[in-house]
Amino acid sequence: MHKVPAAQGIHWVVTALRLLGRHFALLFTLGLLLVLLTQIPFLGSFIGLFLGPALLGGIVWATQQRQMTGGRNIGIGALFKAFDGSQRLPSLIALCLPAIGLFLLLIIAASGILAGSVGGDPAKLEMMQNNPTLLLAALRGHLLPLLTILLLGALLNFALTFFAVPQVMLRQQGGFAAMRQSLRAVGRNWAALLLMLLGLIGLGVVASLALQIVFLGGGLGGWWRLLALLVMLALMYSYSAVLMYVAWCDVFGDEPAAVGSTPGEVHAEM
Numbered sequence: 155m156h157k158v159p160a161a162q163g164i165h166w167v168v169t170a171l172r173l174l175g176r177h178f179a180l181l182f183t184l185g186l187l188l189v190l191l192t193q194i195p196f197l198g199s200f201i202g203l204f205l206g207p208a209l210l211g212g213i214v215w216a217t218q219q220r221q222m223t224g225g226r227n228i229g230i231g232a233l234f235k236a237f238d239g240s241q242r243l244p245s246l247i248a249l250c251l252p253a254i255g256l257f258l259l260l261i262i263a264a265s266g267i268l269a270g271s272v273g274g275d276p277a278k279l280e281m282m283q284n285n286p287t288l289l290l291a292a293l294r295g296h297l298l299p300l301l302t303i304l305l306l307g308a309l310l311n312f313a314l315t316f317f318a319v320p321q322v323m324l325r326q327q328g329g330f331a332a333m334r335q336s337l338r339a340v341g342r343n344w345a346a347l348l349l350m351l352l353g354l355i356g357l358g359v360v361a362s363l364a365l366q367i368v369f370l371g372g373g374l375g376g377w378w379r380l381l382a383l384l385v386m387l388a389l390m391y392s393y394s395a396v397l398m399y400v401a402w403c404d405v406f407g408d409e410p411a412a413v414g415s416t417p418g419e420v421h422a423e424m
Contacts, residue, residue, distance in 0.1 A: 155335070157342045158404050163349030166404070167357065170397040177220045184213045184233045185392030189384055203253065207315065208236040208246040211323035213395035214402075218324055221399075236323065245322045248329030252314045256307035263303055267296045313340040316347075319395075320402035339405050350401070361386065 174181055188209045192202040201209075216232035236242040271292040281288070293300070317339045318332035327335070340347055368382055 155339055155342065156405055156407070158346050160345035160349055162343075162404055163346035163351075164353050166346070166350050166397060166401045167353035170393060170400045173217065173221065173400065174393050174396050177217065180216060180220065180228060180232075181213060181392040181396065182388055183230055184216060185390070185395075186384065186388035187230055187233055188213070188391050189387045193384075203257075204247060204250050207249040207319050207322075208243055209233055210391065210395050210398075211236050211242065211246055211319050213392055214320050214323050214399050217396050217399045240326060241328075242322055242326060245327070245329035245332065246319070249315050249318055249322070249333065252307075252311040252333075256304070256311060259303060259307060260300065263300060264293060267300075268292055313337050316340065316398060317402055317405060320398050321406065324402070325406075335406075343405060347401075350397075361389075 191209065192198045192206075194201065212233040212235045215235045216228050219228050219232070236246050268289070314333040314336055317336035318329070321327045321332040321335055322329060365382060365386060
């Protein structure tokens with residue numbers, strides 16, 4: 155595990171964009187397939203919550219194969235690489251635990267707020283739960299603690315899983331060991347990751363503006379708007395996987411990252 159310069163955070167953002175562009179057809183298709191799987195009625199939420207890291211890991215694996223070996227025969231089956239009978243799948247499912255824990259914590263906190271607002275009266279609580287207007291009114295006064303829990307939980311989930319997905323997928327490390335390694339790596343490279351997140355915020359603003367221009371200027375109907383959103387989500391998933399791979403190469407590669415390397419290169423060998 156290496157400690158990289160803070161400037162590498164921006165380098166990761168730029169390099170991931172270039173890698174995505176270089177292998178766009180495959181990686182975008184995998185991202186779109188992932189999005190479509192999460193939209194399946196009744197099963198989509200389950201797939202996104204419990205199998206999301208495994209499917210994202212498939213895109214990470216495809217990125218490595220294309221970048222390191224050429225991998226021209228890699229197809230959409232790469233998305234399901236974690237389901238090949240190896241130990242990857244149980245370990246990747248374990249990476250869902252932080253997100254599940256955050257979800258449960260938010261439910262417990264919201265339930266406590268609602269119970270307190272009606273003085274613990276079960277009848278009033280049931281009436282409030284059946285009335286969205288009353289429900290939102292009760293929660294509105296406690297948005298700050300709920301948002302604080304959400305933000306801190308999301309940051310912890312990021313720290314536990316960002317490097318863990320490629321560690322499991324590419325090194326076949328156990329899920330809990332990978333999360334410990336990821337947390338350590340984030341602690342050692344917090345400055346680079348902070349710059350990376352700022353770069354991602356900038357990209358998000360640009361993408362949001364572009365989407366608004368398409369929606370408002372293009373006069374798109376409902377179906378076209380849905381298609382545009384699906385495309386944006388597919389790009390987000392595929393880019394996230396490539397970004398994980400690029401950052402992982404720097405931090406967990408066999409050689410330390412080269413400080414002055416040319417942007418667009420993944421400079422650590424596996």
